[in-house]
Amino acid sequence: MGFEFKKRGALAIFAGALVASGCAAAGESKAPPQEPLEVVTDQGVRRFVVEIADTEAEREKGLMFRQKMAPDQGMLFEFPNSAERSFWMKNTYLPLDIIYIGADGRIVSIARRAAPFSEAPIPSYGAATGVLEINGGLAEELGIEPGDLIRHPFFKTAG
Numbered sequence: 001m002g003f004e005f006k007k008r009g010a011l012a013i014f015a016g017a018l019v020a021s022g023c024a025a026a027g028e029s030k031a032p033p034q035e036p037l038e039v040v041t042d043q044g045v046r047r048f049v050v051e052i053a054d055t056e057a058e059r060e061k062g063l064m065f066r067q068k069m070a071p072d073q074g075m076l077f078e079f080p081n082s083a084e085r086s087f088w089m090k091n092t093y094l095p096l097d098i099i100y101i102g103a104d105g106r107i108v109s110i111a112r113r114a115a116p117f118s119e120a121p122i123p124s125y126g127a128a129t130g131v132l133e134i135n136g137g138l139a140e141e142l143g144i145e146p147g148d149l150i151r152h153p154f155f156k157t158a159g
Helices: 002-029 056-061 138-142
Strands: 034-041 044-053 073-087 096-101 107-114 122-135 149-151
Touching (some): 044 056
Antiparallel strands (some): 034 044, 073 122
16 A cells, blocks of 8 residues: 555656646747837838837846847837836847837937947937837838837827
């Protein structure tokens, strides 16, 4: 009887470990939510698929530790209020264009080709509710400028 109990106990522990490891693996493989976003420029509409960073933890991590990003991808940081913003590039391998966006969806300013790993603050130079990060140099290549419109449901008048 003692052997049977030990055997069943060991099986229960083994099964529990499998379930726990399966849950951990499922949590790790979960892809971040992605949404379409458009930038309306004088040269046309530029389309991106962006990850959303709308919690404090997601905003703190951002694109840190990423080694590559497709040219049509980015990250949209969503904030609960409009305020002066400042980002940095700590632990960020990719040069980025950091695009500060007002509550109305208009681009406030662009920090072009922010230097990887720099801890220097990169200010918005105006109130921003959202921040779009894309590959460095892409804003210039696509003709994205301050005053252009970002279309995404997060912005009030971006339609």
